[in-house]
Amino acid sequence: MSPTPTDELIQRPIGVFDSGVGGLTVAKAIHQALPHEKILYVGDTARVPYGTKSKDVIQQYTREILTKMDAAEVKAIVVACNTVSALAHDVLEEWKDLIPMIDVLTAGVEATIDHLYPHKNSQSIPTVGVLGTAATISSNAYESHLTQRWPELQVRSQACPLLVPLAEEGWDGQSDVVRRTLEVYLEPLQTHSLDAVILGCTHYPLFRDAIEAQLSSSPMIVDSGEAVAQSLRAQLQEHGLERLESTSASSSRPSTNWLECWVTDRPDHVQGLAERILGEPITEVAHITLD
Amino acid sequence: MSPTPTDELIQRPIGVFDSGVGGLTVAKAIHQALPHEKILYVGDTARVPYGTKSKDVIQQYTREILTKMDAAEVKAIVVACNTVSALAHDVLEEWKDLIPMIDVLTAGVEATIDHLYPHKNSQSIPTVGVLGTAATISSNAYESHLTQRWPELQVRSQACPLLVPLAEEGWDGQSDVVRRTLEVYLEPLQTHSLDAVILGCTHYPLFRDAIEAQLSSSPMIVDSGEAVAQSLRAQLQEHGLERLESTSASSSRPSTNWLECWVTDRPDHVQGLAERILGEPITEVAHITLD
Numbered sequence: 204m205s206p207t208p209t210d211e212l213i214q215r216p217i218g219v220f221d222s223g224v225g226g227l228t229v230a231k232a233i234h235q236a237l238p239h240e241k242i243l244y245v246g247d248t249a250r251v252p253y254g255t256k257s258k259d260v261i262q263q264y265t266r267e268i269l270t271k272m273d274a275a276e277v278k279a280i281v282v283a284c285n286t287v288s289a290l291a292h293d294v295l296e297e298w299k300d301l302i303p304m305i306d307v308l309t310a311g312v313e314a315t316i317d318h319l320y321p322h323k324n325s326q327s328i329p330t331v332g333v334l335g336t337a338a339t340i341s342s343n344a345y346e347s348h349l350t351q352r353w354p355e356l357q358v359r360s361q362a363c364p365l366l367v368p369l370a371e372e373g374w375d376g377q378s379d380v381v382r383r384t385l386e387v388y389l390e391p392l393q394t395h396s397l398d399a400v401i402l403g404c405t406h407y408p409l410f411r412d413a414i415e416a417q418l419s420s421s422p423m424i425v426d427s428g429e430a431v432a433q434s435l436r437a438q439l440q441e442h443g444l445e446r447l448e449s450t451s452a453s454s455s456r457p458s459t460n461w462l463e464c465w466v467t468d469r470p471d472h473v474q475g476l477a478e479r480i481l482g483e484p485i486t487e488v489a490h491i492t493l494d
Numbered sequence: 495m496s497p498t499p500t501d502e503l504i505q506r507p508i509g510v511f512d513s514g515v516g517g518l519t520v521a522k523a524i525h526q527a528l529p530h531e532k533i534l535y536v537g538d539t540a541r542v543p544y545g546t547k548s549k550d551v552i553q554q555y556t557r558e559i560l561t562k563m564d565a566a567e568v569k570a571i572v573v574a575c576n577t578v579s580a581l582a583h584d585v586l587e588e589w590k591d592l593i594p595m596i597d598v599l600t601a602g603v604e605a606t607i608d609h610l611y612p613h614k615n616s617q618s619i620p621t622v623g624v625l626g627t628a629a630t631i632s633s634n635a636y637e638s639h640l641t642q643r644w645p646e647l648q649v650r651s652q653a654c655p656l657l658v659p660l661a662e663e664g665w666d667g668q669s670d671v672v673r674r675t676l677e678v679y680l681e682p683l684q685t686h687s688l689d690a691v692i693l694g695c696t697h698y699p700l701f702r703d704a705i706e707a708q709l710s711s712s713p714m715i716v717d718s719g720e721a722v723a724q725s726l727r728a729q730l731q732e733h734g735l736e737r738l739e740s741t742s743a744s745s746s747r748p749s750t751n752w753l754e755c756w757v758t759d760r761p762d763h764v765q766g767l768a769e770r771i772l773g774e775p776i777t778e779v780a781h782i783t784l785d
Contacts, residue, residue, distance in 0.1 A: 248546075249548075249551050251546070255542070255759075256763075257540075257759050259760075364659060365659055365660065365671075368658075369656065371546075371655070372655050372656055379674060380656075380674050383670060383674065387671065468546075468547050468548050468551055469550075472548060
């Protein structure tokens with residue numbers, strides 16, 4: 204990384220990737236926090252979900268996507284996939300020396316600690332709930348990252364494998380199937396008074412209101428998309444890479460000109476869900492191949 | 495195919511494949527109908543589910559699996575994946591000249607027609623309900639195969655994308671989430687009196703009782719695993735390939751000696767679900783790579 208970034212470097216997009224289109228919740232949060240940045244989104248929709256796959260397979264896919272993003276000349280990389288953040292940590296570490304990079308797990312853990320630590324006292328140790336896919340939860344990654352930072356912290360984790368298919372089916376927090384499913388998943392956590400709940404999967408912000416409504420305590424809800432956006436802004440500023448204004452050429456184009464979307468399966472298969480997540484039409488969705 | 499099969503040919507296993515382990519419901523049905531046959535099961539668990547992928551991707555995966563099974567010297571191939579049966583029909587047709595092959599879609603359609611056709615009369619045209627994944631239903635494959643055979647037949651199709659994740663979560667027909675989900679899916683079909691309902695996905699037999707309990711008419715339930723087993727027996731007999739007795743060496747081995755199971759992701763990830771489907775322990779699960 205050059206100590207004085209060229210304008211060409213600053214103009215480059217931020218690369219954001221996930222196994223599917225769920226990570227668009229993260230891209231949306233980044234756009235809201237950093238509206239002048241362009242985003243190149245890569246969703247490995249041909250191989251989604253990663254949550255059921257093994258560590259070796261996930262690490263191999265991660266290398267393929269990072270190589271693709273590097274070739275596309277992004278200025279920073281956001282890992283919007285919790286499963287990749289949890290299981291391909293070693294692969295991400297190799298790349299962090301080469302390019303500014305932030306992952307949803309690290310950002311979510313930092314936001315949680317930053318919120319709870321100022322209230323630290325020896326009488327009352329906070330309890331954090333973590334919701335995620337089966338792979339994320341069984342990796343124990345959130346728990347181990349949280350307790351590395353604060354060894355006494357109580358962490359209660361719950362796998363919620365049905366929430367991604369429910370989101371993809373378009374069933375929202377109004378659906379009684381969603382509410383009953385959340386009841387089943389949240390019940391084991393409710394025996395504790397929770398101080399924070401981490402939404403450890405990019406689809407879960409779609410159910411944020413329904414999750415909050417069912418929690419008997421009123422914990423801080425940690426949306427890793429928002430956490431990533433704050434952490435990314437700090438990293439871009441540190442490297443002098445923040446894009447402070449949109450070019451006049453691009454500002455006259457349609458509203459989604461900030462986003463270029465690449466997927467590994469047929470674009471029309473995900474367009475509906477992608478637009479539901481973003482709340483606006485996507486103009487540029489391209490098909491790519493990996494490996 | 496030689497007109498007089500050698501004993502070596504008869505001893506070969508039957509190849510059964512699916513995108514994941516759901517097709518073990520089919521393997522189990524084949525074992526019950528043809529207890530002397532050995533089965534080589536291939537589950538592409540690293541790339542499951544196929545139901546959300548495009549036709550091109552599914553055809554490419556199908557070619558890879560057929561090539562793998564051919565190299566493993568199976569004597570017949572059973573396509574236990576509805577998505578492959580529906581979307582890779584052209585690929586399967588290329589192979590049918592080379593090896594006896596039966597797919598769940600063709601077998602399910604034939605069993606339905608065989609059941610309904612004898613009662614044919616011009617006053618009352620039967621109505622068939624088809625349940626399947628989003629890809630199977632949107633391919634229209636069941637409807638087009640049924641009406642090719644019987645043009646006047648009424649077909650009502652319903653995609654049920656949540657049933658596979660519910661089965662994989664281990665939630666059964668006793669769960670109120672499953673029952674409420676089935677209610678939502680079956681309601682649009684209930685405006686008609688159904689004469690048959692095809693379970694057009696290999697996971698759905700796990701919910702057979704719950705589905706039957708919610709149907710107000712008492713239709714024939716077509717389980718494609720059972721249909722495949724009958725059709726396979728006929729094809730093996732026609733080619734003189736039926737294995738009439740187990741060898742004494744193998745009959746002294748444990749009960750699952752009839753099944754060899756190959757998966758593309760870590761075997762331990764699917765062992766639990768696989769054993770729940772089969773109702774017995776699996777002794778041989780091996781990891782393979784495709785492509």
